[in-house]
Amino acid sequence: MSTGIQESETEADTEEQDTAAEESAAQRQRMETKRQRAAERDLQEKAEEELDDSENAVELKVFRYDPEVEGKEEPRFDTFHVPFFKGMTVLDALIYARDHFDSSLTFRHSCRQAICGSDALFINGRQRLGCKTQMVDLDWPVRIEPLPHQDVVKDLVVDMEHFYDQMESVEPYFDPEETPKKSDLEEQRQDRENREKIKMSTRCIWCGACMSSCNIAAGDNEYLGPAAINKAYRFAMDEREGENMKQHRLNIIEQEHGVWRCQTQFSCTEVCPKDIPLTEHIQELKREAVKNNLKFW
Amino acid sequence: MYEHDVLVIGGGGAGLRAAIAAHEEGADVAIVTKLHPVRSHTGAAEGGINAALRDGDSWEDHAYDTMKGSDFLGDAPAIETFAKTAPEEVINLEHWGMPFSREDDGRVSQRPFGGLSFPRTTYAGAETGHHMLHTMYEQVVKRGIEVYDEWYVSRLAVTDHDDPEDRVCHGCVAYDIKSGEIAGFKATGGVILATGGLGQAFDHTTNAVANTGDGPAMAYRAGVPVEDMEMIQFHPTTLPSTGVLISEGVRGEGGILYNDEGERLMFEYGYANNEGELASRDVVARAELTEVNEGRGIDDEYVHLDMRHLGEERILDRLENILHLAEDFEGVDGLEEPMPVKPGQHYAMGGLEVDENSETCINGLYAAGECACVSMHGANRLGGNALPELLVFGARAGYHAGGRDLGEAKIPTGPSAKSEDGHVDTPVSPGAVDAGDGDVAADGALVEPQEVIQHHVEAEERRVTELLEKDDGVNHAEVRADVQETMTDNVNVFRNEENLKEAVEDLRVARERYQDVYVRDPSRTYNTDLIHTIETRNIIDVAEAITLGALAREEFRGAHWREQHQERKDDEWIKHTMVSWNDGRPDLYYKPVVLEGEDKTYEPKERSY
Numbered sequence A: 001m002s003t004g005i006q007e008s009e010t011e012a013d014t015e016e017q018d019t020a021a022e023e024s025a026a027q028r029q030r031m032e033t034k035r036q037r038a039a040e041r042d043l044q045e046k047a048e049e050e051l052d053d054s055e056n057a058v059e060l061k062v063f064r065y066d067p068e069v070e071g072k073e074e075p076r077f078d079t080f081h082v083p084f085f086k087g088m089t090v091l092d093a094l095i096y097a098r099d100h101f102d103s104s105l106t107f108r109h110s111c112r113q114a115i116c117g118s119d120a121l122f123i124n125g126r127q128r129l130g131c132k133t134q135m136v137d138l139d140w141p142v143r144i145e146p147l148p149h150q151d152v153v154k155d156l157v158v159d160m161e162h163f164y165d166q167m168e169s170v171e172p173y174f175d176p177e178e179t180p181k182k183s184d185l186e187e188q189r190q191d192r193e194n195r196e197k198i199k200m201s202t203r204c205i206w207c208g209a210c211m212s213s214c215n216i217a218a219g220d221n222e223y224l225g226p227a228a229i230n231k232a233y234r235f236a237m238d239e240r241e242g243e244n245m246k247q248h249r250l251n252i253i254e255q256e257h258g259v260w261r262c263q264t265q266f267s268c269t270e271v272c273p274k275d276i277p278l279t280e281h282i283q284e285l286k287r288e289a290v291k292n293n294l295k296f297w
Numbered sequence B: 001m002y003e004h005d006v007l008v009i010g011g012g013g014a015g016l017r018a019a020i021a022a023h024e025e026g027a028d029v030a031i032v033t034k035l036h037p038v039r040s041h042t043g044a045a046e047g048g049i050n051a052a053l054r055d056g057d058s059w060e061d062h063a064y065d066t067m068k069g070s071d072f073l074g075d076a077p078a079i080e081t082f083a084k085t086a087p088e089e090v091i092n093l094e095h096w097g098m099p100f101s102r103e104d105d106g107r108v109s110q111r112p113f114g115g116l117s118f119p120r121t122t123y124a125g126a127e128t129g130h131h132m133l134h135t136m137y138e139q140v141v142k143r144g145i146e147v148y149d150e151w152y153v154s155r156l157a158v159t160d161h162d163d164p165e166d167r168v169c170h171g172c173v174a175y176d177i178k179s180g181e182i183a184g185f186k187a188t189g190g191v192i193l194a195t196g197g198l199g200q201a202f203d204h205t206t207n208a209v210a211n212t213g214d215g216p217a218m219a220y221r222a223g224v225p226v227e228d229m230e231m232i233q234f235h236p237t238t239l240p241s242t243g244v245l246i247s248e249g250v251r252g253e254g255g256i257l258y259n260d261e262g263e264r265l266m267f268e269y270g271y272a273n274n275e276g277e278l279a280s281r282d283v284v285a286r287a288e289l290t291e292v293n294e295g296r297g298i299d300d301e302y303v304h305l306d307m308r309h310l311g312e313e314r315i316l317d318r319l320e321n322i323l324h325l326a327e328d329f330e331g332v333d334g335l336e337e338p339m340p341v342k343p344g345q346h347y348a349m350g351g352l353e354v355d356e357n358s359e360t361c362i363n364g365l366y367a368a369g370e371c372a373c374v375s376m377h378g379a380n381r382l383g384g385n386a387l388p389e390l391l392v393f394g395a396r397a398g399y400h401a402g403g404r405d406l407g408e409a410k411i412p413t414g415p416s417a418k419s420e421d422g423h424v425d426t427p428v429s430p431g432a433v434d435a436g437d438g439d440v441a442a443d444g445a446l447v448e449p450q451e452v453i454q455h456h457v458e459a460e461e462r463r464v465t466e467l468l469e470k471d472d473g474v475n476h477a478e479v480r481a482d483v484q485e486t487m488t489d490n491v492n493v494f495r496n497e498e499n500l501k502e503a504v505e506d507l508r509v510a511r512e513r514y515q516d517v518y519v520r521d522p523s524r525t526y527n528t529d530l531i532h533t534i535e536t537r538n539i540i541d542v543a544e545a546i547t548l549g550a551l552a553r554e555e556f557r558g559a560h561w562r563e564q565h566q567e568r569k570d571d572e573w574i575k576h577t578m579v580s581w582n583d584g585r586p587d588l589y590y591k592p593v594v595l596e597g598e599d600k601t602y603e604p605k606e607r608s609y
């Protein structure tokens, strides 16, 4: 019942399509997932009705580690049984386990609505946001681990510094050649098409799921990674910045550990909780870079 | 000890704007924040940012709409400063690259919003806050502004003069969540609080888990009065299991509210015979709760918001993100079934008393954003007015702390602004159980910045060690849950004297139980148990101030509804409720509302639309 497989197939088909089409593909795929879920939910509900209350609990297997605490220096899995309710997310279950069974259970979370990017976790073997993952969509027991390929600080908390460093290395800020005078209250013009073009790329919430899923990033610590390249894409494609800036941005992503490392495995695109067509953005930057190099030959 | 010219506590919209402004003034500024900036709850805002940008619109109209929306509890100097400055702040964001939605001619789009006389809400799709937050964080990176992320500020380093207006804030004490280090931070130019909302005082809220009112609670205990705390906005359509917001858009497009009996409640029971589902937020929220209280709620908890009749095509076209929200966070398919909704805490109009330069009455201490009450929202905030507020007053805090002369403020602050003593009868006495390690030791001895900070660092170290060393006691989560429950039961959209008093009692019990809290996790590494335990005390303090304000205000104004006092009483109540912390005792008093603007005086009129 993994929706992951579904998504990967659909996304792979979109490789050569333009942004608008990608979005509707993502949309179609979501609708497909929804229908599938509805069917599953019916089954789930039936199954639940047959269970009596005491059995209506979900089993969590949660990764535990604390470098300072006796008994936790060696990673282990703890099991929690949490009462299930309709609409329960993985984050709800973790909060319940923490507040009722073990207040030392540690994980990041804040918004509960897939916008703060705090709770990307490795759930049943796949990178997902805890708050955006419905319990009914998973095989039970549910296994929850910290994001792979990142240093674990404690329990489900990983060190995000490296991810932030990569994000910040692509000069991730708007830097136009000139802007109108502020006092004139004049905005820069941007046509709708150009805004559409960058729209998906601006949705990134810095959750790190993509980076964690990427084999290349796992092997090459200096690889910029999908999120940082997507950030560069967001600016390179923004016409408000001007041509010179675009050149500069293409130079950044063309470096040794930049776009050419990507082997189009699509794992990042599959796990991105904001449906950003990452692989496609990387491919497009490769094409732009080639065009650019030809121009200067 | 870490040292900077200006310290900004909080990395949400208000904090980021403040930091950039201080940097523009040439100050060495740092942001200290418990969440990485991009994780702040400003990112959750969907709707938009109001600003009078176009021909046919004017800042005067925006100011008037805001005053009227506030139900005449806003202060004119704040509202006018706000409306005048919002346009340049929005243009500024555009110059920083914010991906606003656009018109055919490439200009920034604007759309209509409730309570506005002109379509002046700029937006970036349904993710306006996300884009605003990220755009400003990018500018912080560009400027190389230092960010201490995942540092929890637990205390302000304030001198201990008797009169809060004589006190000086020299910095703060913060706790590095990852390493457990407790350190002093010294600021020579000023400390700016930008800690956001306090929704976690309620058990059902659109606010993030991190919105625990830390700034208001810390500064309140250090001597800054809190203002109009009873003014809490409840949103009528939030998902029951998480509090995730379902925007007005659904009702705007024709979504219908049904009770358990399948009746269209807004008409069936006469809550709003003209506007029906489109009545204002407070009216709809009260209607829903009445249904539940009278036994017509579904699962005794919520009502249904149905949009199926709009058809798949229209829903996908206009409300697609709602489908995702309902699916992802409630497990409900909005195309196949009605969505469960109930009212949830959404926004705090009240907060730390500041003037229009964002200054509190304590020297060197500023507050901006949702944690502050410059008083522009008064008794009711208009949709789309909070984000521009972050920009305008965040920037002013930063400029002022960075050294820019913004002129004399017209809004008076501090105990000297008091016009009248207040009094409420409470069944038990509110305030600290044991003022012991008080946040301000009032003997006037602490003056030198270094000393002041050291004193507070030591006090904090004692507190943390004590919490970590206790082997047994109460889990803070139980206390927090009790507070949230009583607030939702008794200080919700319906308020009456009896229930409010019950809340005061429950909060007293919570305070007593809090005396016995302990932190089970002994680790210094990423100890969220400890952080949450400290937050819970803040939640109790703000919850109590909210309840006292609600008990005091015997009228119905804006978001504040009182059972035995069903009208707005302008003769008596055009005044702010103030609560200040005096050696562990909350002190209630009033100060006048400033209705005199630059060129005109605002006359209270009925708030009807």
Ligand SMILES: Cc1cc2nc3c(=O)[nH]c(=O)nc-3n(C[C@H](O)[C@H](O)[C@H](O)COP(=O)(O)OP(=O)(O)OC[C@H]3O[C@@H](n4cnc5c(N)ncnc54)[C@H](O)[C@@H]3O)c2cc1C
Pocket (backbone or CB within 6 Å): B009, B010, B011, B012, B013, B014, B015, B032, B033, B034, B035, B036, B037, B039, B040, B041, B042, B043, B044, B045, B046, B047, B048, B049, B050, B128, B129, B151, B152, B153, B154, B194, B195, B196, B197, B206, B207, B208, B210, B211, B214, B215, B245, B346, B347, B368, B369, B370, B371, B383, B384, B385, B386, B387, B388, B390
């Ligand atoms: C779901 C939702 C939708 C909304 N939609 C709109 C809208 O469309 N238009 C509009 O105008 N308004 C909207 N609002 C209101 C508006 O978004 C908020 O009022 C505003 O974003 C608050 O910004 P802030 O900077 O004050 O706080 P936040 O963005 O919450 O930032 C607070 C910061 O303080 C830090 N912090 C807190 N405590 C501490 C501590 N103890 N130590 C260190 N750091 C600390 C946090 O880490 C965080 O960085 C909405 C609100 C919600 C909840």
Ligand code: SF4
Pocket (backbone or CB within 6 Å): A203, A204, A205, A206, A207, A208, A209, A210, A211, A226, A227, A230, A271, A272, A273, A274, A275, A276, A278
């Ligand atoms: S691109 Fe997607 S997966 Fe990667 S950090 Fe951004 S939101 Fe997360």
Ligand code: FES
Pocket (backbone or CB within 6 Å): A108, A109, A110, A111, A112, A113, A114, A115, A116, A117, A118, A119, A120, A129, A130, A131, A132
């Ligand atoms: S809690 Fe914010 S993304 Fe999940």
